[in-house]
Amino acid sequence: QARVNIDKLLEQSGWLVQDYKHLNLGASLGIAVREFPTLKGPADYMLFIKRKAVGVLEAKPEGVTLSGVTEQSERYLENFPDDIPHITPLRFAYESTGVETIFRDRLDIDTRSRRVFSFHKPETLQEWMKEDTTLRNRLKSFPPLITDALRDAQTEAITNLEKSFGENHPRALIQMATGSGKTRVSASLSDVLIRSDWVRKVLFLADRVELVKQAKNN
Secondary structure, eight states: OHHHHHHHHHHHTTOEEEEGGGOOTTSSSEEEEEEEEEBTEEEEEEEEETTEEEEEEEEOOTTOOGGGGHHHHHHHHHTOOTTSOBOSSOOEEEEEOSSOEEEEETTSTTOOOEEESSOOOHHHHHHHHHSSSOHHHHTTSOOOOOOTTOOHHHHHHHHHHHHHHHTTOOOOOOOOOTTSOHHHHHHHHHHHHHHTTSOSOOOOOOSSHHHHHHHHHO
């Protein structure tokens, strides 16, 4: 049942799912090959982009604690056949039950798994492979913050957030009092992230039309 759900999720994300015995790596940009043989046994799915292996997906029944499956995925990635074209190192790893999925990029300095809603598109992984380093690694070094229009408390909020990201915390909450300039902090932080090309889209969520107008002005 897990594999049935995983197949659907892969296909929805643009992957073509194939059995190893019917292997045709030229059939699509992204191919997910079931039961692909490695030197340590068959991987549930090996992921290929443009005919090169880029990562692995290990499937488990619903209810299994996925964090305990990462060592199995690592064995397959570390023991991939040398005669099969692949990127070095094989950097992308998924573990999934078809209901819950975790993912990690092995190029991250402090690599660890995180929950994802589904699998990334082949095009997304392809774009990441063109970059010199990963988003998590880049978040360890922020560009200079323009503080001319910021109050001390606003500067402190953004600086602490930069520190939190640098320590590999992917989520953060800034709590500020009414009238202390939360909108300005959001705008300044977005400016830093966009100037660094770390984000392409920012969602600013407000509960009143007046706050939306204020955000646009800022």
